[in-house]
Amino acid sequence: MNKVTYEKAYCIKMEGTHIRKLSLVIFAVIILSGCSGSGFRIDNNSSENQAKAEEVLKNDKRLTSAVTTFHENNLLTAVTLKTFSRFKKVKIEKELKEKLENGYPELDVTVSADSKIWMEMNKLIDLKDNKDKGKKIEKLKSLIKEET
Amino acid sequence: MDEKKYAKLEKDTSPKTPLMRNMIFAFLTGGTICLVGQFVSLFYMTYFDFTERTASNPTVATMIFFAMLLTGFGLYKKIGQFGGAGSAVPITGFGNAVISAAIEHKSEGYVLGVGGNMFKLAGSVILFGVFSAFVVALIKTILVKLGVVSW
Incomplete structure (x- = not known):
């Protein structure tokens, strides 16, 4: 009898603490996951001068990070935007594209603010061999154009 | 007893709606559903190979699938009681409205029961969606043909 009352008291005391702890951990993970960002990265395999692109991207206050790659006659840029600039994603893409085209008139410029493209570009830059890079860039470009 | 007196009596006797509490619960429930969707x-x-833009379609389908499972196991009504509008406004609420109607009328047969009654609650949403999309597309087509805007 005594044991039962003891256990009851323990249950009342511990009620909800586990789930509270668990929810606290989940909450912390979600909050802290916002702290990642890799800044501005440029990968240059061609003979082009990357300074102009760097200038255009770093001077734009709306960007939080940008990943750029020069490959043969392609210039591919993936950017992430500040939260409220995300509403003007298409417009910012267009503006950046125009600016980059002014800097590199002979290159085929593609700009995307899509996080999928950003993810893939980071993977692409970390790649060791340049063999399939052209193919992968073409694939990304077709992915950007896809509508459905 | 006139109308005003009755209204006052009703107001005094009926329990007060906990508006703030309801809003907070709706916010939390809707936010959690959207977090899962994210x-x-x-x-x-x-x-x-989905981009941010193209991932929305399979995401919607998956969320409706989750809503279907929760409705079938009788859990979605509990979420609805807790969250109110927070569980009704996202796509899962729409899925719940279709699926619960389908489950309810299953005993009447598949064609006349499920097929005939499935869209009783949420069919108007689809109708409005299709019709308004048609109207908007029509206006845009006319404007493009007139040369006011481009695609």
């Missing part, structure tokens, strides 16, 4: 969308972007 993770589903991220899953499709990480493991498949």
Whole structure:
């Protein structure tokens, strides 16, 4: 009898603490996951001068990070935007594209603010061999154009 | 007893609506559903060739699938009681409205029961969606043909 009352008291005391702890951990993970960002990265395999692109991207206050790659006659840029600039994603893409085209008139410029493209570009830059890079860039470009 | 007196009596006797509490619960419930949706969308972007734009369609389908399971097991009504509008406004609420109607009328047969009654609650949403999309597309087509705007 005594044991039962003891256990009851323990249950009342511990009620909800586990789930509270668990929810606290989940909450912390979600909050802290916002702290990642890799800044501005440029990968240059061609003979082009990357300074102009760097200038255009770093001077734009709306960007939080940008990943750029020069490959043969392609210039591919993936950017992430500040939260409220995300509403003007298409417009910012267009503006950046125009600016980059002014800097590199002979290159085929593609700009995307899509996080999928950003993810893939980071993977692409970390790649060791340049063999399939052209193919992968073409694939990304077709992915950007896809509508459905 | 006139109308005003009755209204006052009713107001005094009926329990007060906890407006703030309801709003907070609705916010939390709707936010949690959207958080799950965001993770589903991220899953499709990480493991498949979907971009942010194209991942929305499979995400919606997956969320409706989750709502279907929860409705079938009788859990979605509990979420609805807790969250109110927070569980009704996202796509899962729409899925729940279709699926619960389908489950309710299953005993009347598949064609006249499920087929005939499935869209009783949520059919108007689809009708409005299709019709308004048609109207908007019509206006845009006319404007493009007139040369006011471009696609």
